[in-house]
Each structure stands twice: as structure tokens, then as C-alpha cells.
Amino acid sequence: MIRPFAALLALAALFSAPVLAAPAADAAATPSWSIAIHGGAGTLQRKNMTAEEEKAYRAALAAALDAGAKVLAEGGEALDAVEAAIVLLEDDPRFNAGRGAVFTWEGTNELDASIMDGRTRAAGAVAGVTTVRNPIRLARSVMDDGRHVFLSGAGAERFASQRGLEPAGPEWFATERRRRQLETMKAERVGALDVEFKFGTVGAVARDQAGHLAAGTSTGGMTGKRWGRIGDAPVIGAGTWADDRSCAVSATGWGEFFIRAGVAQAICDRVRLAGEGVQQAADTVIGEVAAMGGDGGVIVVSAEGETVYSFNTAGMYRGRADSTGTREVAIFAGD
Template sequence: MIRTAAALLALFALAPAASAQETPEWSLAIHGGAGTLLRENMTPEQEAEYRAAMQAALDAGAKVLAEGGSAMDAVEAAIVRLEDDPKFNAGRGAVFTWEGTNEMDASVMDGSNRAAGAVAGVGTVRHPIRLARAVMDDGRHVFLSGDGAEQFAGEKGLEIVPPEWFATEHRRRQLEEMKAKNLSALDVEFKFGTVGAVARDRQGHLAAGTSTGGMTGKRWGRIGDSPVIGAGTYADDRACAVSATGWGEFFIRAGVAHAICDRMLLAGEGVQQAADTVMADVAQMGGDGGVIAVSKDGEAVFSFNTPGMYRARANSSGMSEVAIFAED
């Protein structure tokens, strides 16, 4: 999976950049994972299904913003749609751990006050992103895990489902193949299946959220970057909101989401430059993946060093687009 820096930087150039425009009233970007997504490996029917799923999630978030709702509500609305779609590795359709269970992680952050909430290792909460938000709204803690997070979800009245609700045969076969052939998670998934959203609302506030099932065959309670504030998720009204998807260990080590906002605040970089610079750093370390980001001025961008990333963006100026492959 490790590529040369030159090849990775060449892929950056293929990520579409937002065109210069006046500040939109609202802006939204979402992702459904990055990885070895090649047109020749996907049937037209599969591509159409993924594009439709991304469009539905984008429309759900955009509707909130168009009606004057908050960035946080829009982020939640978009991610809930993706968590319910078994095509994505978050909520229903989450990958299996080595032991054959589904353990999900999620986080949210509000750029207006830098409040945040995160959960890890939950297995009965239908929408982990709503649990992460409940942690944030409660305010006493930022990060809950395992049984404690499940208990908190019950006390907050969140929807609880049996563990079997998350399981799909496709993901079970991936685990079986991984064990039988002694493969890595990337050999059976071909992508980092995290979902996320970032938004700017009409009031100029930013928000970010990320949700995942982790990596196929993960062991020992492994936690990636998705629920780690500053690595997989970050939002600050002074700079940007970021959601990441990729090889979590590298994104944690680089503090990817926070580093992008930091470069905008301290170095005065634009959101695309900051995202590309940080992703180049991840690449040099040997990590793969991508980010979505929206600036305080509503510019929504993507940066990734993989052959593709499920991604989409929309704003009040009329933009509404979905892309999968690097050349899109």
C-alpha cells in the first residue's frame, strides 16, 4: 500500500478543488471511505448504487442547511443515512472484528465552541453518531467507550438494536477470507470504510462528524482515528471543519484533522493547501486515506492519496456533485 511520494502527490492533483466564488450561505461535504476504488473493478450498476447512496446522504444534510438548520444537525442527518446503508462500513454493514462481532466508533465536534463528543467499541446503538453527539450535548465528558458508552446510550433514550442488526453476509465473508488466506484488512476491503461529513451553516458555524466500523479483523479493542478528536474529526469556526478516512494509526500519529486547521490559523494557508500538505505528510509516513474539509468561508474541498474516495459536496450557490474515482 505504500507508494512513492511523487506518485501520491500526483494523485492529490486529481482531487477536485472548489472554484473561486463568493462565500456561500451554507456548504456541505461528505465522504464514504477512500481506497483502491477503480472504475474497472466496479460494475455500472454498483457505481450507480454508490452514487445514489451518496447523493441521498448529501441531500439529507443539504436540506437541513437550506432550511436554516445548524451545521451540527446537517452533519448528523447526512451520517445517519450512511450508517443505515450496508454499503458503507459504519453502523449497519460495519466490518467484523477478529472475534466475529461489530464494534463501532464515532465522533462529532462543534466549531462554534469546540465542544466535542466521541464513542468507541459500541455494538448495540443503531446510530453511533447520535451517541457521540449525546456525549457532546451532555457535556460532562468527551470520550466514552464500551459498556459505559452503551449504558449512557440507554439512559439518553437512543435507539438500541440487537448486535445481529449490524451484521451482513458480505462483511462476514470478508472476515472468513481474511482468516483463511492470512490476508490484511486492506486485502479484503480495498478501502478504508469510514463515513463522515463537514458543514458550514448560514450563521457561519462549522461542524464535523465521523463514524466507522473500523478495520476487518481488528483485535484487542483496536481504535482508529475516527473517534479521536484532532485526528479523525475536528472543527473550529476560526478555520475549518475536517473529517478523515484512512489508515487510522497514521492519522492519529499525524493529528491530521487538527493539523489542517492549525495550518490555516497559524500559517495562513487556504483549506486546499493545508489539506494537501498534511496528507502529503501522512503519505511520507506510509499512510493512505483522505479528508474532506470546509473552511470558515464555506469552501469545501477533498484531498486523498488513494485511487478513489466516495465523496460529495453541495452549497447554497447551486453546487451538488458526487464523485468516486480520482479522475472524476
């Protein structure tokens, strides 16, 4: 029996209160650079994860965090740090982005990604890509080219070929675990959340030593998606936003609700126009998503380099680091 939509809304309501991030270890210190990453949010609980699985996820998050932090510590740009972190997450089959992406109803992997530069609000995004190893690199290439912001499907792949980006065949993206999830969904006639229990998206936000911000997001979407469905991850303003005047945001969650709320830009607009702190702004907007019946979370970095999380689910794969010595990775709400 197909789970009624109302039941999904009830599931979201169980975790309707945003989870606030703990303050940095040295709140008085202003970081010269900072970075935060995420690997998806959802019903992540210790009882559903073995010690070995938890250790592996934490190691993967730490590796991506360190890759981005290294760029920033060496004086690199926020855009490069965001890209470096996301590439590692896309290449890791544990996460629903790039390799390890979920399957569509037809049994293919369709990938979406976006990236944004807080200096100029230049942005690049791609959707429905099937042959590019790292969609975030393609989104970056679209932004750097500058003629367009959003490319999709075969056109995006032709552009990738012209730009010399590394291709990959279906065998690179496909994993047995994701295939089983699709088979379970079809056999038991259940929804995407019933087979995965989380929203699989990866992302990063960063502030570099020059004070510039950037954000990026990448995803394989939702298990069993149909008809070319596109969520919030590649939508500039919904899943990704960066503006040096306020903050940078990468989101993960029930994409339809995040698009309707314009989550990423809404958070930064509250910071810039209403003078709210990034934690308050993030919690307020995630609360609005919950009120509509959706759930998920965000990572945010402010113009001053403060990094925060906000999510209304039982957990979110996440991490952050900065020049003051903050370095942490976490999974569960209580971490």
C-alpha cells in the same frame, strides 16, 4: 502467507500524491451554507466496480448529501446537518459504519464515532460500541451532555440507554458481505486491505448560514481488528476537528498514521496559524501521512464555506453541495 508490512507501504506509495478537488463552479460566489461528505477512501477503480454498483453508491451518497443540505438550506445548524448526513450513511450497508460495519477478528461489530462543534470546540466521541444503531447520535449525545468527551464500550452503551437512543442487535449490523471478508482474511492469512481495498469510514463537514462549522465521523474500523483496536475516526484532532476560526475536517484512512499525524487538527492549525488555504493545508498534511507510509483522505470546509477534498488513494466516495448551486458526488480520482 501474511503480506509483509513493507508490501503495504509499497501499496500506499503507489498513490502517494494527494488528489486535489476541482474548484467550485462559481468560484467568485461566497456560499451562505455548504456541506461535504465522504464514505471512505481506497483502491476504488472503475474496472473493479459494476455499473450497477457504481450507480447504487452514487445514489447513496446523493441521498446523504441531500439530507444534510436540506437542513442547511432551511436555516438549520451545521451540527444537525452533519448528523443527518451521517445517519443515512450509517444505515446503508454499503458503507463501513453502523449497519454494514466490518467484523472484528472475533466476529463482532465494534463501532466508533465522533462529532465536534466549531463554535465552542465542544466534542463527543464513542468507541467500541456494539448495541447502538447510530453511533453518531451517541457521540452527539455525549457532546450535548457535556460532562465528558470520550466514552467507550459498555459504559458508552449504558449512557446510550439512559439517553433513550435507539438500540440495535447484532443482526442489524451484520451483513454477509462483511462476514465473507473476515472469512477470506482468516483463510488466506492476509491483511485487512487485501480483502476490502479501502478504508471504510463515513463523515461530513458543514458550514451553516450563521457561519458556524461542524464535523463528524463514524466507522466500523478495519476488518479483523483485534484487542479493542481504535482508529482515528473517534479521536478528536485526528479523524474529526471543527473550529469556526479556521475549518472543519473529517478524515478517512489508515487510522494509525492519521492519529500519529493529528490530521484533522493539523489541517485547521495550518489554516489558522500559518494562513494557508484549506486546499494547500489539506494537501500538505495528506502528503505527510503518505511520507510516513499511510494513505487515505479528508473532506474540509473553510470558515468562508469553501469545500475541498484531498486524498492519496485511487478514489474516495465523496460529495459536496452549497447555496450557490454546487452539487456533486464522485468516487474515482478522475471524477
